[in-house]
Amino acid sequence: MYINKIKLENFRNYEKEEIEFDKNVNIIYGDNAQGKTNILEAIFICSLGKSFRTNKEKELINKEKDYSKIEMLSSKEDRNVKINCELEEKKKFYINEIPAKKTSDILGKNYIVLFTPEDITILKNEPSKRRRFLNIMISQLRPMYVHLLNQYNKTIEQRNIYLKQIKYESRPIENLEVWNEQLVRLGQKIYEYRKEFIEKINEKIYDIHLKTTENKEKISVKYISNIRK
Ligand SMILES: Nc1ncnc2c1ncn2[C@@H]1O[C@H](COP(=O)(O)OP(=O)(O)O)[C@@H](O)[C@H]1O
Ligand SMILES: [Mg+2]
Structure with missing residues (x-):
């Protein structure tokens, strides 16, 4: 399984961003507070339904905006999976365009391991x-x-x-x-x-x-x- 692409809209410090990943190892580098961890956070949310940094979903939305969207595309055994997350008053997920009944429905679609200090x-x-x-x-x-x-x-x-x-x-x-x-x-x-x-x-x-x-x-x-x- 690998993640092809992630699209961010009003997510943290990102207004509109599209990031493509390589099948193999990807290294994200940059100065402090540029938004490196924010990218990992977006991937984490699309895989596990919540952030590893906060329980307050409002913090995820860009301070100047009132909603945020994340889209993550991945491939697993040659099948494509698209997860969409909408953050507004409530958090909503879509799996291949179909609304998820509960957040836990997205579990197991993308396997991730986060390793931080x-x-x-x-x-x-x-x-x-x-x-x-x-x-x-x-x-x-x-x-x-x-x-x-x-x-x-x-x-x-x-x-x-x-x-x-x-x-x-x-x-x-x-x-x-x-x-x-x-x-x-x-x-x-x-x-x-x-x-x-x-x-x-x-x-x-x-x-x-x-x-x-x-x-x-x-x-x-x-x-x-x-x-x-
Ligand atoms: N809700 C938000 N709206 C706008 N900017 C935000 C929001 N939350 C965090 N940020 C900004 O995101 C940046 C931190 O991103 P982060 O991914 O943690 O940095 P790093 O690249 O050091 O890992 C900071 O500049 C912070 O001000
Ligand atoms: Mg960081």
Whole structure:
């Protein structure tokens, strides 16, 4: 799969821009604050539905304008994919001209990996950074995973509402079990996907790291979760 072209309209510092990419490696260079990362951000949005830098979509729209558009063309196994993103009051996506029902419909159309200096936080910072990394990777490969994550988050929300009701409205504590069971069921499935992904990564990185360190270092990753089987 490769990205052929990206068209930007009122996106960040770009008013109108069309960028064509080579099939192989592309190097984008320039002075600071010229818009290099903005290009990567546009690609990220067309692949994953949201930015890696902000949750506030308004920031993506050029300050002088009130809407923005991104178009990304890519080829996968000789098939062309066109993703359009419209940012206005709401964010809208189109896959080959057809409106996407939900943002997650665009996942898996383009596989991308973003690697930035901040990625060191995957190792340094709290577990939520590692979970986020896993979520981004697995979501592209497994549509079911996105669905599970959404369900899991909704269940947490509902459980929290119920916890408040127990405290303030004297609802029976026994019923909490319903939410707990749901969380365990969904959490277990999420765990399985993550474990599978880490095992696959493990197979790949071992050889790569051995080669890059001239056979000096052996690397492995393990998924350590609180869930015990
Ligand atoms: N909403 C916006 N409207 C106009 N310009 C913006 C907007 N958001 C960011 N910029 C501009 O984009 C530039 C930063 O782009 P960026 O891609 O991060 O730079 P770099 O080339 O250093 O990676 C800055 O000049 C900033 O002012
Ligand atoms: Mg940058």
